[in-house]
Amino acid sequence: MSYFRSCSRSFILQQTDYLADDERIDALLNAAPETAMALLPAGPLSSTSNLSLAPAEKSAPVALLLDFFLGGLGVHRFYLGTEVLTGVGYILTCGGIFGIVPLIDFVMLIINFDDISPYIDNPRFFMWA
């Protein structure tokens, strides 16, 4: 078993170009013993969604605290995930239109305390709009 492990690994490390070496892949697969027990599901064709694309978990209390103390700088928005331009917008509008936007953010975070997912990775300046 360890032979196949190291074999498949060394093959990958030697692959330097962008084109598959089909013969070597076939040889590796043909040499491996077949198991009757399925190890992995076949599934659909691989796509980007097959990788870990799930949004990172964010904590509502942390977002609230950051909004309360550093909301004028949009720090809570960066914690939740947003574009750099959102932060620029906060600074250019004197702390998010003189603190009004972070205040509304604060209220919306309290209202939606149990599910803040709409605000995670939200690129809009007004995350609740």
Next chain:
Amino acid sequence: MPKKILLAVFFILPVCLKSQQNNCISVSQETQVLSKGVKSTFRCDIYYNKDKDAITTHHTYPSEYITLSNRFGEMKLYYPKDNTVEIYQNQSFSTTNDLLYYFVNNRLTDLGLEKEGFRLVKTDNEAGMIVTLWQAPVSLRVIEKVKVVFKDMVPVYSEYISKAGLIIKKIYYSRYSDFDFFKIPTRITEISFNTSSDSTIRLSVFSNVRVSDKPEGDYFDFKIPENARITK
């Protein structure tokens, strides 16, 4: 004025009719997975209805079951042997995330990366191949960048790079088959780096690609029996 309308119809109608064609694509898939020194084989037939963005997959080996998925992320697993069904709802199950969707709909420039929030940051030409580099959105915990390489206007290679700068996955697309409105690779090789000393190779070979205007066969419009018992 009527002349103008007739002329417009003359030009628009063929386009509309053309777009209605080749909406049903079916393909047989055999996947071999080499992991921890042993190989597993899976076989299935995939039926894609382009009109509805619906995919029915009839898994035939090692066990028989049927999956039905749509663009809204609803997926049903039907086990004919037990007459049971499992229902799942998750956007990652959407048919618009399936690679087949991107190839059949000629959306090859980013292979769905843009929809996932990736941003194109660099384009290079290396030995006649176009190399594009995509920056992952901040939300991704694992992936930092994705490299996609094109040869003859079709993707031949993609590479997923972790936040630590390590390649965690390589995918090779090869042996393209040409159809009227799209090209599809008949061989996709995925190499995933599990640990520093092990990797998984997954080879998917596609054959028997059929393209038609109308659904042919039972599986394009497969209906789960009404008396099937829901288990999940």
